[in-house]
Amino acid sequence: MRLKKEDLNKILALLAKNRELFVPGQVRGIKQFKLWDGETPELDGENTVLPPKDILFPKTEKMYAYKTGTETEISEIVDAPERVIFGIRACDMHSIECMDSVFIREGYEDSFYARRRAKSLIVAVACPGAGVNCFCESMGLDPDAAPGADIFLSGGGEFYGVTANTEKGETELKKWTQYLTDGDVPKGEAHCSLAPAMSPELSEKLTGLFDDDEFWQEVTEPCLQCGTCSFVCPTCYCFDINQSSVGDEGVAFRCWDSCMFSDYNQNAGGHNTRPTKKQRLRNRYLHKLAYFNERHGMELCVGCGRCINKCPAHLDIAEFIDKAAEVCHD
């Protein structure tokens, strides 16, 4: 089935019915996912600056409300609206699969994420053309495929090829029939700009490099220890739990956190388990490229290039991969 691109706004109107529809667009000069305002979404050009993870895993999520005083009460906060995420690309779709693995599939189910995820419909779109720092193909992805999305709009040209990958997607597609026609759509031509030397062996090689202080000092020295890479990363899912009270009422919330921050590993007694930037950035790289693989059987990097775009010190994970591969081959 295929869909004429000029009919896109009609489809968006369908998707927005009784639901919050998120599409890529500009918010004060920053491209990010925002509520659809009737305008044509910005599907072309570079990917959004901020990933769509906020929609499923909010920057700040209230977990429960409490009351203290003579009695103490705790009540869970359930906030999972019906949502549609439209226009995410292969890399970001895969990042949601990574988060699914963390929050839903492995061990305990995280109720907050799982509820939001269950109420979300994801419509992914073929990548229209990679940015200067993209390398999703090296991470095993195809810019013109998103098997994890409920619905995928593929290919280039005047039409999108339309496929439903899930039951939820199929149900949704039934509403689209009047806009769908038969026919083929050529394969999208977008390809990544970068091709770092990613290999199945890298994970093990990196773990082997753990004690190579000189190597880590060299790759981490320019790092400024800010949280930019973590916050623009579509897969960074670490969070902090905190409370905020006014008088004897309050809420406990969780919020994004970054393993680059000095207070991330600060213990109550004053001990810090990763006091130096070398240790912290090493942990981040290894989490992305080695540790996550051991637990979940995939990398925690999708090759979207956002951290490369935004790193104040111009650190570059693709360059890091090459460098590690080179050192390993010695």
Next chain:
Amino acid sequence: MSDIQSALHKRARALLENGDVEYVIGWENARGENKTRPAFIRRAEDAERLVWNRWCVNSTAKYLLHDRWPKGKIAICARGCDTRAINRMLSDGQVKRENIYILGIPCAGVENQICRRCAHRNPLVYDELLGEPAEEKTDFDRFEKVKEMQAMTLEQRRQMWEDEFTKCIRCYACRNVCPACNCRECYADQYRTGWQGKQFNAVENRVYGLTRAYHVGDRCIECGECERVCPMDLPIMLQTGRMLMECNELFGQYECGLSDDETPALGTYNLNDADSFG
């Protein structure tokens, strides 16, 4: 520029070969075109990795704070703004002059908007100057953008900052890159004190933005690094700029990082200071 770069190679190599310095902080090419990153050269044979061109945008000075007790001297490539940063840190007692060897680099401006409003294109302090001094410029108004904003109404300004701080993701890049942000432990990291809430919302972000501006505003050396690194493109310099402008108006000509023993405007007083409080 290539003259300066070759002089830099020669000097860096010599300093390392003679064991005068432990390492040299400068810039090297990063992957891709038109991109450099801070470099830390420890071996004489790596001296050629150093580059100097208009893509050398990163401030080098902040890295002195990453190594407060170096084993040997640190040589540092420093443009005008970097030397102001070094002066700032010297004034604040954060680094020791005898630990630093400054390779001064005259700079006509790199690929950064802020360089158009740079009043100090030549290093203010150095152990040696590489190349010929650059031509200084004065054909600009330091506070042009601040003034534009002052022309707005209060309500417009409130809305503008509301929008901007809604965008802010509090990654703390502005703090971490700032040479005036040199507290050993930032108030925002002191999680037990609770001054900075961990929530991401416009109010917490505003509290952070304004607190940071106030912490550094009277010590800001106007290098513009905070704006360059902001992933959300917040006009952070407007805040510190407004504060500097006010210091200029209230306390006389005021510019930071020009010498190594400055007292910040709010760290001193004058009996005849302006007083509208009554």
Next chain:
Amino acid sequence: MPVNEKWMPKILAFCCNWCTYTGADLAGLNRMKYPANVRVLRVPCSSRVSPQFVLRAFQKGCDGVMVCGCHPGDCHYTSGNYYTRRRFMVLKEMLEFNGIEPERFQTRWISGSEAGKFRDTVAEVSEIVTKLGPNTAFNERRAENV
């Protein structure tokens, strides 16, 4: 707060222990009447008040903040209030620049004997802030859902 309830501003007054606090005390002893929506917080010197305290007060729901200290020249610690003066002359402008009505923030010099001035100042600030209405830009409760 329900909209129909009459709104009363919350005002926090940081008062120097050596002068304004004594002045406020004296106002009380003399049974002077002043608006009850002012909370006095005693500090050892007006220069103890960091601008962060002021921001924090706004954030936690104050609609107006006052910093009161000794008259310049009369500081118990010789020079504390000279620092206060510089600090808050600038802060007033910074608040204004950030779209916050500068009148919400007031600094006053009130000595231990000026009970009347304390009463008048509090009444005046209370009136100003009541006219301005609730502080929203910096109030975290307003921002709950942002």
Next chain:
Amino acid sequence: MIEINHSCTCNGNPLVPQVCRITDIRSETGDVKTFRAQTLDGKRPFLPMPGQLGMWSMPGIGEAMFSITAFGEDWIESSIKSVGELTEAMHELSVGDFVGLRGPYGNGFPADALKGSDILFIGGGIGAAPVRSLIRWCALHREQYGRFDIVCGARTIDDVPFREDFFENWPSMDNTEVHITVDRKTDNWDGSVAFIPDYVETLALPPENRKVVMCGPSIMIRLTTERLAKLGFARGDIITSMETRMKCGIGKCGRCNIGSKYVCLDGPVFTLTELDELPAE
């Protein structure tokens, strides 16, 4: 892929605590108190296996993870040292006050695998807390285990926690010997004065069919391990419980990882061989 086979039983959402009431507070030492809690309807908040963790919280102040040191029909208890904001506030609590509790988390001690072995328990300072949970568990099935040697080390005799257990309950247990050693002599103590590593070496227990369960400061663990190695103990036979900052307790928030393992989920109990396989952070 790593299999996880334990689950949080407290309620549907593993991140939301249930309100519990403090039913007993005992002062163990100058800065350690033991808190006993049960649900508002008088039940045990959850059933912890020995060595498992519980997340204690005080609404408005914070949450922190502690080892559950004992449980009964309708209560659980943890021994908490006053070191930070939350623990200081907890030390101000009285019986009848409310806390939040969620758990149990972590793998706990391999109580089944220890069956049939002699066990040397070592607890240094507050490290005695997790060890206590295992001793209590083993005591319930005393006949399934071999000889017990219980070593408790503390700064002074006044810093020895769980005095009733160390001085009365455990010495009277079958085939069990309790050894107390202190770092500093005081007038009210005429027993052993020695650091745990030295003391354990002088005990010279043979390693055959004996496992070691050891908790305490990391320096104590390292030095004691060296001495145990001298005595011929294999690293795989030495079991310890890790301590680090945790936030979620369910392996999501990322903070407590050592390599690909999460202390809150895959630990806190590891054999030294298992720890050897992790990156040396």
